[in-house]
Amino acid sequence: MRLSTQILLLLVTTAGGLTPHLAAQNYDLTGTLTQASDGSALPFATAIAYDRADSSMVANTTTDLDGQFTLPLTAGDYYLVFQFLGYDNKSLPGITLTGAQDIGTIVMGQSSVALETVTVEAERSQMVMKLDKRVFNVAKDLTGSGSTAADILNNVPSVNVDPEGNVSLRGGTGVRILVDGKPSAMLSSGDIDALRRMQGDIIESVEVITNPSARYEAEGEAGIINIILKKNKKKGVNGSFGLNAGYPENFGASYNLNYRRNDFNLFSNFGISYRRAPGGGTNEQRFLDGDGSLRQFYESVTDQDRGGIGGNFQLGTDWFINDQTQLTGYLLYRKSEDNNLTDVTYRDFNAGRELLSETVRDVVEDSGNQNLEASLDFKRTFDRKDREWTAVMQYILDDDLELSDITETVVGEQNPLFQKSSNTEYETNFLLQTDYVHPFNDSIKIEGGLRATFRTIENAFQVREGLNPENLTVVNNFDNELDYQENISAGYFIASGEFGRTGVQLGLRGEYSDVRATLLKTDDSNKQFYFNLFPSAAFTYQISETNQFQLSYSRRLSRPYFRLLLPFSNFNDTRNNSLGNPTLRPEYTDSYEGGLLKYLPAGSVLASIYYRRTTGVIQRLILPADDGTTIRFPVNLGSRDAYGLELNFNYDLLPWWKFSADGNLYQAKVEGRYLETDYSADITAWSARAANKFDVTDKLQTQVTFDYDAPQNTPQGRDLGVYSFDVGGSLDVLAGKGTLTLSGRDIFNTRIRRSVIDLPNYKSTSDFQWRRAQSVTLGFVYRLNQAKRTERPDGERG
Template identity: 70%
Template sequence: MRRILLYATLFLGGLLPAQSFPLAGTLVQDESGQPLGFATAIAYTAADSAMAANTTTGEDGSFTLQVKPGDYYLVIQFLGFDNLTVPDLTVENPGLDLGTLRMGQSGVALETVEVTTERSQMVMKLDKRVFNVGKDLTGAGNTAADILNNVPSVNVDPEGNITLRGSNGVRILVDGKPSAMLSSGDLDALRRMQGDIIESVEVITNPSARYEAEGEAGIINIILKKDQRKGINGSFGATVGYPENLGASYSLNYRRNRFNLFSNFGISYRRAPGGGSSRQRFLNADGSLQALYDSETDQDRGGVGGNFQLGTDWFINDRNQLTGSLLYRRSEDDNLALVTYRDFNDDRELISTTVRDTREDSGNQNLESSLSYKRTFDDHEDHLWTIDAQYILDDDLELSDITQTTSGVADPLLQRASNTEYETNLLLQTDYVHPFNDSLKIEGGLRSTFRTVRNAFSVEEADETGVYRVFAEFDDELEYTENIAAAYFIGSGEFGKLGIQAGLRGELSDVTAALLKSGSTNEQDYFNLFPSASVSYQFTDVSQVQLSYSRRLSRPYFRLLLPFSNFNDPRNNTVGNPTLRPEYTDSYEAGLLRYLPAGSVQASMYYRYTTGVIERLVLPADDGTTIRFPVNLGNRDAYGIEVNFNYDLFEWWKFTSDFNLYAARVEGSYEDIDYAVDVSSWNGRAAATFDLTDRLQTQVSFEYDAPRETPQGRELATYALDVGASLDVLDGKGTLTLSGRDLFNTRVQRTVINQPTYVATSDFQWRQARQVVLSFVYRLNQAKSDQPGIDGRGEGDTPN
């Protein structure tokens, strides 16, 4: 009986948490000695930099953290002040009082003033927002497309098109530069890119002249994992999910003396079922029915894909650093599509059924090499000179075999299509930053890109003897060259509570799109100036306002220039327009950032005026088919209000939300048809995270996109519910995450087109949105999450 009682006591004692003791202090301003309230205080364990406790200071600057006995270091963060780190803290019974801690005001330029809270997966800055991917439970084990769709202000529709605040023309970068991972505007590459290698996502809604002018709606910058701490550290991951989703990845870093080696690897096998249905009516000028048919699409896409990156940082000395890296990505997909047409007569009676079966083999490989040099000067740590060079090679091949059967027709129709793409891209740039003091600096840079894309498309059809003959109207080759030279200059300064930045960027563009077989060429040479300016004012220690302006452009992705896309659905072809010209946008924004006792709120008002708006129109033909054709339609006035909010309702309950209300007036016509439309819509996202125990965390998020008008009709509402849960195992070195995305499979694109001679309703999913994923991550000599300001990498701006 004694042994039983002893074992029971030991067992129950092991379930009880160890006794905690207070780690306390008082925070004041270094210069005035006034208390600093609402600052964030975070205690980390000295052994592995894992977060042990966090709190905010009271109005009198006091704070108390409850921690278990052990060794720690303390980090305190506050808007407009330099982070304060207190090292080598040992907490024992009865606790530790640090007394008065003094925090100095930051001398960093206005664009880097930020609010950082451990409680949120978002770091909000006045010029951008940083989404820390590792803290989003519903994104674990998913692709880059899934992760981007969880980022506030960003939406990825079922076809893979990306919008920012409801607008197209988004520039996607990787580590501040174009990447072989996402080359050529290939949206499907986002689905092939594993999310496990992504550290964070930056959303820049009104970029300065430092950034390339491309992307009228803004820039999305994907930051890959990389570390520079001494020794070896990293993480290993594995994923299994439904629909078929198997993957493995690692991210490793080794630092010794003056060398830092880093490597990322990911491989996955995925299948993506999808499809949809539509009803299309073609009308005569008097409104009578010309043709009517229904169609159903059932597809299954996917295969094996992987990427491998290897690089090194060489710290030549304390002032010179050289970084080189190689990235290789390859995928092999087997894509199936079954399209069924049902044709009806004027009395809605079925007259024929046609089934079109397409089997496509797709192979893609990319190679990217980059070399960067960084020089810092003795007089100031922000006195920098950098040189960057990057080369991208992309090769893509799609081969399709098509069998079409029609009721009442004995012999099937046999067709085959080929689509080959080859791209080279060379980037050269240099940037220089010269601070005169802690509050005044100038910077400038030069950049050149040389890009060539060759794309050949051909469709063949078998005749009565079985010999394949080329369709002349579906046989051509596009050669696209894009050479851009740019220079920029920026000046910025802080004058007390006022911050000012102004810049000017010039870009000389030489763009040619030539159809080699048909002999048509479209050349565009133009020079543009892109000014930018921002003014910020810090009302109090916890609130700041910023006004900003920038001029941007969006060159059409070369895929919008291609005369052909695929031949899976010849009744509804998507084709390109080689004569497209860029969109130009003037963007204005006013933002207010307010730090709350247990969270933060950011409110923004924005207005964008765009000329040369690119719109994809669905154009009906007399033979009962349509083409989806992009044109420079006209002008657009767009304006809206966006609010980002995060707050800790309790220590165990965290809440974040994003709301965007926008409206636009589009004016323009094509082929004497007026497509003017007034658009008004909204979207929102809310997420709640619950810390059930020290090791178990759950998250629930809901997203809603309201209906919106289009130049030809209307897009209907979509919504989705995501859930996730994570459990720390193996003494915190491993994490199991179970996530369910779009549990009710409601993220479906539904459209209505209502024109005088053409009416259509459709619903479509490029892939089934409902997914269930189980992932496991094991960390080697690495904390569960690298905190901003402690990690050797940081989250600074990358010049472009």
């Protein structure tokens, strides 16, 4: 009985569906949707036909990859509505159909949220989702005025900059940092202070690439962070000027100017700043004998005041030779002079915590840094859309000098120990690169490129000491010179295609590495020659106009940067030295990632899962010695399997209230041994950020953010949790040409690195701040012939 009922219903339904076709003839109503911004096709948009008599929906369809649509309709009067997420609805009110008709091209303009450029107004930035990266418009960050690049990066989802200045991406420390897609003199490799010297006011956006394709250099197992500097190509003179003042001492000025006329665009960036900030911390250390009895117990207290003056100047030009050929050249010069004061006090105790002795080290360090960068970029486009040839030639010179005068005094004794340390570094980089993209049609294209980099570093470190400051002798164990040569040759090929709602990209990169590190005074050398293949793959599926699914894979490596190879780097704390390891080898990572992006009526949510398998993991170990000192020493420990889940969410709760949040849950299993000691560990960590932005009036905006990094295990102990609280506000003045900002970072001074080392023969508890993050800054920006990007309550942009 049930089967016969189903058959009857099917026959009735079929008959009902056939009746209109028997009654009237259908005609095809066709057309093409394009984007107002650049005239390109708009695929997957919805076209709906309504009966003009009663407004009932008659037919609907979606546009194809070329933006074309076909609506089968009977003769009659209709009106059409076109819809696409992030675009203003488009209506055509009067369509009278008497036969097949092509209504031509319909242009749709973007509203506040577009499929290719979904905006997330948050404490960090405006977020733009692209196929292989996320772009964060940090220029809109209200707490960024007067900040450094380190502060800016620490506010970007997935990125963490710890209190010592080390950058990690989703828990991985093998991060490649670029400026405008290339290495830069502004960020010397391995120099954690470089991010603090770079002014945040000159940064326009930050690109986060968690699973790079073969197009990118293979360096950076955790991914790539690309810092985009401000630049404008509007005709005429335009730009901006900035001033800031803050506490602790933070004073700066900057400008960003462009002049466009006819075939030339001149651009220049300049920034100068003076900063000083306190820092320091404590460290309690216990050394134990084999039976667990206390052998030595002391605590150290570090107080430091770091800072100085620094600036950068960039001048360049774009020459538009013709409509298809462009040549860009620029020069960049950066210089900084710092005077850093550090006091380290050691207090030695017996088992009953009675003070035995007290030793004080006073360190005065003068450091200077100069960078010069020259670049020439060529770009050639062709009549066929997306066909492009580019070439880059770049030269970087980096000169760094650190000189320290140290006085060590045992309280109650008359004869202090005098020491002098010097650390000089001279580095050159030369880059040649060319890339070509060839589309066969609107759906299929190939691309390839060649790249060669030549890098040389000369680094000398020496310590001299004695009881007479005028007659010091060299300490043999702290006297050497490193000659480092790194030559990398690479080529890649990528093929990609779009097939309906599906996109596929396959790539392969080959790199030959010639790396030589030689300690000249001890004649120790480490030569490495190796060729590697780095495949990549990406798959995307447009589930609907509001849902997109992505899968990706890449293989990458992280070469040890030269400071991990240099035996010595700093002599401030003689009881806890950081040493390098010239025998280090690269670590290799296979990375897998899947993501689901869903657009909401007033926001979006992105959920990503990832897995990374790393071999040859470089791990810095704390190694205690019998004399009551420790060294921090990097080794190729073993392997690491890391799993993670990341969630990014943003939503306009009200027209004047925007909320965003992101979280990352990370789990890793590290396996490895060094000197017969097992350092395997299971690590679970999570981090979260939440931001609220309020449009108090059309001219006044405020934002409040909270950041938390949970405690996590390490191969030798545990890192404790860290949190911070930031506030900011901006006020438009001078008829919108100027903006005042007031920001407070780390309001409660809680961004402090705290860690515990728990070994059978050594225990320590420490907290440390390289510089105090707590600060208040007042900034002012004046825009010259440059409108501020504003947001209206209805979501339209002006």
